[in-house]
Amino acid sequence: MGVLSGVKIIEMVGLGPGPFCGMLLADLGADVIAVERPAADAGNPRPWELCSRGKRSMVLDVKKPGAVETFLELIDGADALIEGMRPGVMERLGLGPEVCLARRPSLVYGRMTGWGQYGPLSQVAGHDANYVAVSGALWLATQSGQQPDAPPGLLGDVAGGALYLAIGLLAGILRARQDGQGQVVDAAMVDGSAHLLNFAISFLPDHYGGSFEKARPAALGMHWDRPYLCADGEWIVIQAVEPKFYAELIRRLGLDQDERFVNEQRNPAAWATLGDELSVLFKTKSRAEWTRLLEGTDTCFAPVLAPEEAAAHPHNIARDIYKTIDGVLQTAPAPRFSVTPSAELVSVPPRGAHTKDVLAELQINSKRTGDRGQATAVGSPG
Incomplete structure (x- = not known):
């Protein structure tokens, strides 16, 4: 069969x-x-x-x-x-x-x-x-x-x-x-x-300025593309690359009135500061709380799960993974x-x-x- x-x-x-x-x-x-x-x-x-x-x-x-x-x-x-x-x-x-x-x-x-x-x-x-x-x-x-x-x-x-x-x-x-x-x-x-590596290489000219070094994980410290630690010591990951998904993320985080977050997604000079602020914010709630707020939305969010936890996730249960x-x-x-x-x-x-x-x-x-x-x-x- x-x-x-x-x-x-x-x-x-x-x-x-x-x-x-x-x-x-x-x-x-x-x-x-x-x-x-x-x-x-x-x-x-x-x-x-x-x-x-x-x-x-x-x-x-x-x-x-x-x-x-x-x-x-x-x-x-x-x-x-x-x-x-x-x-x-x-x-x-x-x-x-x-x-x-x-x-x-x-x-x-x-x-x-x-x-x-x-x-x-x-x-x-x-x-x-x-x-x-x-x-x-x-x-x-x-x-x-x-x-x-x-x-x-x-x-x-x-x-x-x-x-x-x-x-x-x-x-x-x-x-x-x-x-x-x-x-x-x-x-x-x-x-x-x-x-x-050809997948990463294909992004070099437009996204990484032709630099392999800049293509490495978190090399540029992008606040919209990285993991964050939560209040309970567990992790979540955000990868809101496209502007419309990033806009949905900051709206749900209550940051859509902050001009820095609204206007500086593509400004490398602002990433470290904004990332530090998000780090503080995400430490105010547990992974489960952030999951209830962000999962199932177009924020490109996911909790970081161990295999045993993944086995109990509703999506994985629905697909019988x-x-x-x-x-x-x-x-x-x-x-x-x-x-x-x-x-x-x-x-x-x-x-x-x-x-x-x-x-x-x-x-x-x-x-x-x-x-x-x-x-x-x-x-x-x-």
Whole structure:
């Protein structure tokens, strides 16, 4: 069930961005078979378990006799493959792109790494913060003079990595269904997080005077585009960029008779003073009080919520954004489709829950893979 029903993905389970990409595609209806490590090799608890939702899980040790051939039979009917090993590991396992594409010419071979398949750093270990630091994204996301500190995993692993891999795989599948030609998708977090900067770059000439420094958060101290602390120690955020929204904000704050606030929205010389005055004003009420006054208006206002609070917000409840399955808070599939809605969320399958079923589909005797097909795909993360 879902818009990607009929699309089959084989995922060699690795580190987070690959499983997240597989989860996204499974959320949208793809049949994702996750080739996982056995518990003894992978360690407990099971890593990124939530990202296994919606998938079929099998366990296979590609180091054991017959297991590589089993993996290759898996891709015989697949549209795409996801792997997140360090460059060269899949080749050493006998499962590199040349082997897989020779067997399945229409296969889209998705490779998820931090640094990419080539370049001076391609064989170097790293994590999200390292990739977004080198791409320029971490610097641009940090206020001048402050410690660089992006939300863990979001800017590189998810936005610059998993989502770009998903787009690449789907684009490759569309192409392959036209001409039957598969290809390799080299999805690197350093590439994707750099590509994200084009949105900010597009504003440089008109809004930031061509300066990257001025495009950084709160670099200009705009009183109409910043967070504010409330009386209860909680935060709200205002982003009343357009004049009509700014006018609505100061009207609701009772400042529409103050000529400074009315006339100096675009005067940088006034921003610090006006911002200080708003800081004092917003500290006179709690976040809940400001929410009752400003939420639901064209003031471009929002309370800053923790995930647990977000799950209880009326808008998120109305859209059914958050779910609790087996006691675990998680978010619903996105985006949404009018004709082919995604399947309802269910429990995450245990590791290897579908091994026998998948082998049966391939008409493979489990003895061929050793240990009834239960072992591990190995390699160092990229």
